[in-house]
Amino acid sequence: MPELKQGTVSVVIPDHIAVPAQAGELTIKDMQRIEKARRGVGLTCDATATAMEKNPERLAVPGIEAANLRVAGKVAEDIDSVITDLEVILARLKQANLLLDADAHLQLRKCLAHVRSQEKFDPQLAALVPQLEAYFAKTMAPEPTPK
Secondary structure, eight states: OOEEEEEEEEEOOOOOOOOTTTTTTHHHHHHHHHHOOOOOOHHHHHHHHHHHHHHHTTSSTTTHHHHHHHHHHHHHHHHHHHHHHHHHHHHHHHHHHHHHHHHHHOOOOOHHHHHHHHTTTTGOOOOOOOOHHHHHHOOOOOOOOOO
């Protein structure tokens, strides 16, 4: 099965879906120039291919074979299913990100509460965690530049 990779993510695409080589290389203008298919392109391809097979002498379209038309429609529909699956996974990962960020933030709040409570006894404690202080400041301090 073909596999698309981006950073740490790999997506396995069904064998019958060939991702065009120019996919991912198009500019916005290139994408705007591509004629947009209407809803039901796959079903229409299948129905038209069936009609071509039943009436080969009357519906012989030059350069178009019924089997190829049927496959083109199936691929067009099947890649929609892959995209839907990816969108579901993306939504799940976004929720995971929200939960993981919230957990990390809560742990930082506990660290800040500890630092605040111990500052009476160790006034220099806050100096050990300047990023923690900056994170919870009303306005975020700029990231320190590595030296």
